[in-house]
Amino acid sequence: MGVSSADVQRLFLQAILSRRILSQKLAAKIWEKCIDAVKEANETVDIEYRADRNSWDNFVTSVNEALNPLDLEFAHLHDEVSGKEMYAVVNRKGDEIAQLATEYTATEIAYFKAVLEQIMLAPNESFCVSAMACLREVNSLKTNMTKSQAETTLSSFVARGWLLKSKLGRYSLSTRTVLELQIYLRNTYEGELLDCTICMELVTRGIACYTNQCKTRMHTHCFNNFKRRHHQCPSCSQSWTEANLAKLRPVGEPAYREGQDLNQRRARRKSTGDDDEDEEDEEERDYENGDDAEPEPSQSQPAATQQKSKGKRKAAREASEEAEEQEESPPPQTQTQRRRSSRR
């Protein structure tokens, strides 16, 4: 098979598959290098790399024309931390075949989902969970997982870009997870999700308007653009002038309060019917207590939920069982020789 200009796209796709997620800048650089490589291999190939955005978008379109029939997409999203545009090949269909899209075992996926749940349901819109709380999640699994195995698994999630681990040891959602598991997250945590008022994408770190009940949430990078030209909240028109900016509430790790996840375990049933609404309301009230009635001592929260913690725990177990049964697009992949060999 001789080298032809069509090989640029094939080489590019293979390179992307070997990386999983990467910035637009790096992706464009790799595209350029793919063109160089093809031209070196076959001097008669006549293609020119163009650095402008238009050419890049056209290239992405052509990649997607090839991928879309396969229910795959070369999708992009702004990284919530850096604001950089990130690209990844994403599976858009949660069929039986997609369940194989992982090198993780069923137990590890169940664990991932349990951790994900703690992150999504973390109080104070903090969208992060402490390492302690993560390790506690092994108790919610149907199968046994030791704490040290859980630690290894967690670092694997981080190394493969499914979770982020902060300097303070807290885990939060990565861009890869938001990008690849968006459908799963939206279906499972419909009531808990926050959308950016500016770009309409999911927010797990950024800012919130300080007005009670105001629904304005923004990514940090969206907010930075916004505040250059506007000085009031787009929803409630509350003044956002310099002096008031400090009042804006954080979303994400800065909203984390020490000990918020130490004694309680949050879980909810998959919202399949109306009967879940009560629980949802409860959650919301929890948030409001924490957020708005500022001085409430953080200890009171665990106490309040402790009474129902038994019932919740049960619900959690059910939820995770349910989740396991109807796996959407299961995440991560890794080599799991040990476990697999022991299963055989």
Added chain:
Amino acid sequence: MARQATRSQRQPQASQSQPPRGTQGGRSRRSRANDEDEDEEMASGHEGGEQEEIAAEKVQAELDRKARDLVRLALFHEQRRTALKRDEISKKVLGSNSRSFNAVFAAANGILRNTFGMELVELHSTTPDKDISEKDAEMLKAAGAKKKATATGTKNYILRSLLDAALIEKASAPDAEIRELEQSEHPDANEEFAEDDNKVGTRSIGSIFAWHHADQLASVGILYVILALILVEGRVISDNDLRAILKRLQLPANAPIPLSSQTTTQSQTIDAHLAQLTRQGFLEKARVGNGARKGTKRGRGGAGAANDDGTLAAYEWRWGPRALAEVGERAVAQFVAEFMAARPGEDDADEDAVGASQEEGVQKRVQIVFRGIERAASGAPLADVR
């Protein structure tokens, strides 16, 4: 150019593929429909053919869908680095209609070729057709296998790159610009995030393919060394010899293999690694001597030790089907030859002065070593990937 070629290839494949789905009737119906079409065009009437055309289209659509499913399955499955079994394809993709396998397989390979420059290939059992050794022949008989010289397919499939070797080489070469971008984007470079204490597999050379990210490189390195050892020992090495050599390379049975944080395995010893490689089909472990008859547990590796009936069994290692299909004997021989021919420290010597002649010398040494390996491998000439 190539794209055009493969694309036009795809069409005939697709139409060929209808019969299995619609069974025999489908074919004649379809060809009849075609004929009728032509007739009708001439007769300027087109009522009868329409329905059958729709039926044919449905069959075609079904086939296309299954082909796409197979592509997805192959891509996803490859992440596990184990071969895809035909049973699994039947179950997950073909459903009730397993007879359409060939058609779906061909169509899927068309998509893989066109879009990704990859192909699904069937693994062949390890013994070359020509010289099935007596022992193996005996084994085959014992296992009740029909004596079909060519039927060495294992019904196991792997995904393989079809890109030109020159292109792959370029895509694996270090590149400073890519490396720089990668480094600046690495999470460890961001102050907000915790650094990973385990540095294994995080170093990038900036090649187009991110091998360090996609594979456990230390494991692959050890695999290639083992493959090389087996090859130069005459394509088979006794367990004892292999262990002894590995020990000399500071890799005793319980030595831990450095793994990157991506894995969920806490640590892996050489022993566990060998078992895994056997399971993945890179290596084959067989019992020699008395236990040979019942001892060949292909693809099950360590399990053989369990039915040890007291006598200390001896084992030997060969290349597994996956190594033959993915790496190839020639490539490993070339790898060894280049390694042996390069003399450490020579690079530093004033290159300009003797550069050309030195290059020549290296080439010559590579060839000599390569031929030496061919002799050492004894028997059939070194095989390319197959």
